[in-house]
Amino acid sequence: MSPWLETLSPDDRRVLNHSDVLASNCEVLVVGGGLLGLVTAYFLAERKVTVQVIAEEPRLGAGSEHGTGALWPSAFALRCPDVELHELAQQGRDQWAKFAVRPEFSFDWRVNGLLELSPLARDETAAERANRALDLGCSVTAVDAEQIAQLEPRVTTDWASRGGLHFPSEAQGHPVKSAVSLVRACRKRGVKLASGVSFTAVHHGDRIVGATTSVGELTFHSLAVTTHASSLLKLGMHPPPVTGTSVGFATSPQPPLLKVGLLADYPLVQLRSGDLVTSMPIDQPPRIPAGVFAELGSVEWTRIWSVAESVSTLPSLMPDAINAWLSHCGAEDEFLLAPALGRLLADKIRS
Numbered sequence: 001m002s003p004w005l006e007t008l009s010p011d012d013r014r015v016l017n018h019s020d021v022l023a024s025n026c027e028v029l030v031v032g033g034g035l036l037g038l039v040t041a042y043f044l045a046e047r048k049v050t051v052q053v054i055a056e057e058p059r060l061g062a063g064s065e066h067g068t069g070a071l072w073p074s075a076f077a078l079r080c081p082d083v084e085l086h087e088l089a090q091q092g093r094d095q096w097a098k099f100a101v102r103p104e105f106s107f108d109w110r111v112n113g114l115l116e117l118s119p120l121a122r123d124e125t126a127a128e129r130a131n132r133a134l135d136l137g138c139s140v141t142a143v144d145a146e147q148i149a150q151l152e153p154r155v156t157t158d159w160a161s162r163g164g165l166h167f168p169s170e171a172q173g174h175p176v177k178s179a180v181s182l183v184r185a186c187r188k189r190g191v192k193l194a195s196g197v198s199f200t201a202v203h204h205g206d207r208i209v210g211a212t213t214s215v216g217e218l219t220f221h222s223l224a225v226t227t228h229a230s231s232l233l234k235l236g237m238h239p240p241p242v243t244g245t246s247v248g249f250a251t252s253p254q255p256p257l258l259k260v261g262l263l264a265d266y267p268l269v270q271l272r273s274g275d276l277v278t279s280m281p282i283d284q285p286p287r288i289p290a291g292v293f294a295e296l297g298s299v300e301w302t303r304i305w306s307v308a309e310s311v312s313t314l315p316s317l318m319p320d321a322i323n324a325w326l327s328h329c330g331a332e333d334e335f336l337l338a339p340a341l342g343r344l345l346a347d348k349i350r351s
């Protein structure tokens with residue numbers, strides 16, 4: 001079981017496991033009950049659109065169970081060449097911050113910041129990397145060993161002596177509780193959410209009017225497909241072009257680390273005991289040098305699972321159909337991007 005699921009209250013579990021009765025017709029059918037589908041449904045419902053969400057898996061939230069909960073647009077900006085996605089990443093974090101202050105949302109939102117230790121064998125110094133981050137619009141300070149020691153006393157001096165970067169506004173959230181909150185918020189706004197229902201075919205023309213699902217036919221005005229790329233291909237739909245690639249790693253179960261995420265070649269680590277997240281370079285995953293944190297040495301790498309997928313793609317119209325939108329999330333940044341992508345998708349559907 002996902003470590004995130006283990007921390008849910010019985011009430012929260014019920015929220016994810018409950019399936020509403022399917023409405024046979026609606027203005028927008030959202031296929032996919034992961035974070036992207038839920039956020040899209042939420043923003044559509046805010047715009048007074050009637051929405052039916054269907055999800056193949058029995059539990060809503062799906063992929064959020066595996067996320068590491070990082071909301072770090074700066075790390076994203078430094079490794080992703082796409083400026084539009086940088087902006088979406090910033091908007092994504094800011095949107096989660098806005099959700100966090102609403103009473104119906106409760107997902108352990110914390111602005112902890114991110115301390116990134118400078119790469120050892122890189123051709124970029126901490127100051128150069130900080131300048132690049134500043135040019136990309138990130139909030140960042142280059143920090144020396146003394147400042148690192150104040151921020152995170154557990155870092156050994158060998159590593160700290162090379163300096164690092166501190167991104168003070170980076171945040172974290174509980175990905176599954178985010179899904180729970182969105183499900184609650186969607187239902188409150190009248191969205192119907194049916195899990196265990198798979199989408200198998202669309203009734204095609206230049207305008208799609210209906211779909212076949214495992215439990216019957218549905219009709220709608222517009223369609224938003226937010227499943228993974230592989231699901232799109234299975235349905236004969238071509239996913240939008242990919243904007244980048246990445247690799248994610250996480251420990252499961254978690255001790256002694258709370259979590260590890262690997263962004264490009266930077267592992268991002270959160271200790272069970274602390275709030276701080278840090279990263280460092282490695283040559284080849286998963287060869288993380290021992291000694292930065294004592295705890296790292298005792299992680300059993302055989303218990304680490306990994307995923308390598310494309311990163312998020314912007315919503316695009318389905319070829320030959322004027323009312324069907326496709327978007328999908330990839331490996332490790334879509335908890336971050338989901339609110340911005342979902343909002344964009346909702347805007348496009350309404351336009």
Ligand SMILES: Cc1cc2nc3c(=O)[nH]c(=O)nc-3n(C[C@H](O)[C@H](O)[C@H](O)COP(=O)(O)OP(=O)(O)OC[C@H]3O[C@@H](n4cnc5c(N)ncnc54)[C@H](O)[C@@H]3O)c2cc1C
Binds near residue numbers: 062068
């Ligand atoms: C190891 C790991 C670490 C991660 N860490 C982070 C992180 O630190 N920060 C971050 O921002 N993100 C992170 N993520 C990414 C984030 O968790 C996921 O990208 C995000 O949850 C994906 O949401 P989604 O809605 O696109 O897809 P999913 O949650 O996978 O949802 C897809 C939905 O489509 C449904 N579906 C599929 N096919 C069909 C069909 N034919 N009919 C009906 N329904 C269908 C599924 O049932 C599901 O409901 C991480 C992911 C992984 C794997």
